[in-house]
Amino acid sequence: xxxxxxxxxxxxxxxxxxxxxxxxxxxxxxxxxxxxxxxxxxxxxxxxxxxxxxxxxxxxxxxxxxxxxxxxxxxxxxxxxxxxxxxxxxxxxxxxxxxxxxxxxxxxxxxxxxxxxxxxxxxxxxxxxxxxxxxxxxxxxxxxxxxxxxxxxxxxxxxxxxxxxxxxxxxxxxxxxxxxxxxxxxxxxxxxxxxxxxxxxxxxxxxxxxxxxxxxxxxxxxxxxxxxxxxxxxxxx
Amino acid sequence: xxxxxxxxxxxxxxxxxxxxxxxxxxxxxxxxxxxxxxxxxxxxxxxxxxxxxxxxxxxxxxxxxxxxxxxxxxxxxxxxxxxxxxxxxxxxxxxxxxxxxxxxxxxxxxxxxxxxxxxxxxxxxxxxxxxxxxxxxxxxxxxxxxxxxxxxxxxxxxxxxxxxxxxxxxxxxxxxxxxxxxxxxxxxxxxxxxxxxxxxxxxxxxxxxxxxxxxxxx
Numbered sequence: 001x002x003x004x005x006x007x008x009x010x011x012x013x014x015x016x017x018x019x020x021x022x023x024x025x026x027x028x029x030x031x032x033x034x035x036x037x038x039x040x041x042x043x044x045x046x047x048x049x050x051x052x053x054x055x056x057x058x059x060x061x062x063x064x065x066x067x068x069x070x071x072x073x074x075x076x077x078x079x080x081x082x083x084x085x086x087x088x089x090x091x092x093x094x095x096x097x098x099x100x101x102x103x104x105x106x107x108x109x110x111x112x113x114x115x116x117x118x119x120x121x122x123x124x125x126x127x128x129x130x131x132x133x134x135x136x137x138x139x140x141x142x143x144x145x146x147x148x149x150x151x152x153x154x155x156x157x158x159x160x161x162x163x164x165x166x167x168x169x170x171x172x173x174x175x176x177x178x179x180x181x182x183x184x185x186x187x188x189x190x191x192x193x194x195x196x197x198x199x200x201x202x203x204x205x206x207x208x209x210x211x212x213x214x215x216x217x218x219x220x221x222x223x224x225x226x227x228x229x230x231x232x233x234x235x236x237x
Numbered sequence: 238x239x240x241x242x243x244x245x246x247x248x249x250x251x252x253x254x255x256x257x258x259x260x261x262x263x264x265x266x267x268x269x270x271x272x273x274x275x276x277x278x279x280x281x282x283x284x285x286x287x288x289x290x291x292x293x294x295x296x297x298x299x300x301x302x303x304x305x306x307x308x309x310x311x312x313x314x315x316x317x318x319x320x321x322x323x324x325x326x327x328x329x330x331x332x333x334x335x336x337x338x339x340x341x342x343x344x345x346x347x348x349x350x351x352x353x354x355x356x357x358x359x360x361x362x363x364x365x366x367x368x369x370x371x372x373x374x375x376x377x378x379x380x381x382x383x384x385x386x387x388x389x390x391x392x393x394x395x396x397x398x399x400x401x402x403x404x405x406x407x408x409x410x411x412x413x414x415x416x417x418x419x420x421x422x423x424x425x426x427x428x429x430x431x432x433x434x435x436x437x438x439x440x441x442x443x444x445x446x447x448x449x450x451x452x453x454x455x
Binding site for chain 1 (some may be wrong): 280282283284285286298299300301302303305307308309312318319320321322324326328329348350352353357358359360361362363364365366367370371397398399400401402
């Protein structure tokens, strides 16, 4: 079995316009930056994205937003992306904000065959509007549904040709959950290793979830706070 | 000592040995710098880490190692990493002893608003809704009034809520306010401030504790 694809361009070549795509990462940490760059080159439009954040102006998913590829987005925090905030306030982008833990659990449930579940989060807030609630014991809970996607683009540290993955530090975040919740999961890694090199006890994402694996050609890995400062200083806006 | 430092120093005294604590972005993060000596506390960051250490030295930041505020951090010995789903399972599952977060508004029922101003500002709730729903004790750490001098402690929040009936304590540079079923009770007051001063800068009605103490911030 060999899931290795030779380039990020080849890995995303058949993603269709209008697809629902999950993208791993927290801020700019642990994002599939090479797969995003390859997707931005293709400029496919009408995408429905699911990701905790949406990059920042000038990097990560911010580039997809600037290329007008995104029709709707589900996430928990948009604070660092001024372009996104402006589009949402003007009503030009369909944004659904979901509490971060509920987002993570909806994705986990999507990969685990659980169609819906109850959480205490968001009860009595806008997030619970229109949703079923139920008292279980002494507390009332909100029914939340699972999320799945056509494609998940994720970032791991090391992987093998079978698709087994390990992550590094806080770059793990949403990546393992998203790996389980899409029809087509594409993983980019910093290093491809031989099967058996990863300690089987340490594998976080077993290869069954991963359809394609590619070595990222180039990593910038900007640190978000520093990147925003530099970008704004050099920005003509 | 500025207002934010007073707040951070006071809450630091409330953190007990053995606690697992999540500190929100901004002011709450400062609390870690003022912990009393000799207590052993584990800080959680909801992007997937237990055992968060101080910021790295200049030039030693690791882009794969950040806190929920997206600032570079370091790891303490014995730290652990996990995915976002597990991170929030431990938050929602009631395993966090304490969550300290900022707010735009808090009210007499312990309702909290901190994630959007309709028509003006959308930041998103991030993990705040999960934290207030799941932590065993929720402390709001914030300056008492807005920059424009408006009260942030209201009879009823007017902004979209983050959670209902979730706040246990409110700590500002003016004092410590407990949220009870019977409303808000001022239990500690900053040195040199009168209870009338605090009430005049607070829209909500404050009961004054019969055991009112001066807020210690050493």
